[in-house]
Amino acid sequence: MAERAMPSKVYGLRHYVFPRAPERLDIAKRWCLTDSRKAYRRRPHPLFGRWSIKYTLNHLGYRCAEFDQDIIADPSCFKLVVIGGSETFGVGLPADKLYVNLLATRLEHFTGKKVIAWNIGLPMAGSSFISRMLYPIIELLSPDFLFLNFPAHSGYREYFNDDEEIFFCEPGGLAQRRTISRFWDPEASRVDRAHLSLESDFNNTVSFYNDYCYCEFLCDYHGIDWLYSAPDIGGDTAAAVSFTPRKRVASRIHQFMQAGVYGESDEDLLARDFIHPGILPNQRFADAVLDAYVAGYSSGGRL
């Protein structure tokens, strides 16, 4: 590939450039990837109709307010930033039911400040997306509280072409894996096939662990209030695997989705696509993150 004199925009390595979300993501006004009209027709959700959900994105492609310089510079405003995958983006869920926004409401009560929630979650985003976004987020958004929600599966990856287009790839073997037409989108198809041919549990674990360590270093370096949620990685988790347990939210959002555990029905537990977390898991996850935040950072306590 051609050498470039300057680092590209996708990495946010230039001053004052916040990376755009990939334009190739299939997000329409009312439907998004697995939360499709076709899937809805096949299995309508009892709580969400076809008009219940609106995916409103800011001009950079994120499902949140614009990154307004006045808000960033306003000390009376509490800035919450959440980075993650489709659960954070809120596939199949209205924005007001999403844990990011519920957490913002809870933080507003807790801090007594106006909370602005910047949701940097994208469907199919993985740990490499989180690590790529972290530097520009810290530099340009100056968050008061940063929550990193690493996806449950560490096989999600992102790749780039010379035109700075971003390709998100899913792990192989996913039940709801999207199909890419070799005919309609040959480049994405090639990137995806290359991704699948290189994928292994070992690579996924190494990639996730390195991304986590990088994020931890940067957050601690900047003295940010931060927490994370992440899957367990296999193998010997003794001294060499030095995750910071005190920064970890004990529960993962998927744990709240397991039917029968709390005696709720699918409609409460699942989003409109019957794949992603629904209303109750989002509420409980927001509570869990707030509890961890209060335990770690309130009344002068520092994790």
Add this chain to the structure above:
Amino acid sequence: MTVPASEQLSPAELMPLFSSVAIPYTGHRGARKCKWFGSDSERHYLKNPHPKFGPDDIEYSFNRHGYRCIEFDTRDTFDKDHLHLLTLGESHALGMGLPEELTYGYLVAQKIQAHTGRPVQHWNLSQGGISAEYIARILPTALAVLQPDFVILNFPNKHRREYIFDDGNYLTCGDGDQVAGSVYTVDRHEAVKKAHFEHAHEDSNTFNQWKLFIVCQRHLLAHKVMWAAQAGFGLPQRFNQYIAMQNLSPTRIMAIGKEAYEDNPGMWLARDGKHAGVAPHAGLADNIYQLFVREYTQELEQLAASQSQRTG
């Protein structure tokens, strides 16, 4: 750790990731001694004899896991007097085309030994053709298992990426035709290279190198070891805020003593005619030793003082 490499090993045994007890096997595992290795081949030598090293002057001695050092399970047999130096890098650090006692890691160990009066064991976990991912993968495990006092990291060029397969074997692809694999991965080289180039991206490689250096730095700081590194990032100045620049050796090995020795291949190049020879290794060893003395003056003085107290 005591399983003979000749036995069939499971993927988890071959590639114990981030373990605190077991270091992963390399692609040329199995304890052995050989006269030729990698690019330092007999065929090349017969065509291009080296002015300084003959066919019998170099011996590569690998442990069961495939590293150019003694067996890892001997680590527990050292007494407390011993200091341990870990070198983790690419083919220069491995000492391709050089006797072990002329590699810069070994020479730094000797200098520290002379400085502190304490014996220093050199653990060389370097491999030819590796990527920054290899260093970041091996380092946390090596720190836990070998508990070194000193660490030297030598980052290769940023275009190299490592791919580990489900069977526990791995290979590295770089720019151009460069593939560093093993007999266990040879059937996959072409397919992996094709996929690698589908994903290759200049900025992705730049960011990856920088990120993995930060990851390594995090492990080193957590283990409170004395360390030095060679690496280049090619990023704007402001990214240096995260890097302990004082721990970086500023000169790449092939640039050391270039003017003085370029016309003297016996000193300038190793036996394979590609890698750094005696003079660059000695020069880099000197640079790294000076870096240790400058950055860890107090620690080294303490080590020397406690030794002289012990020996009276």
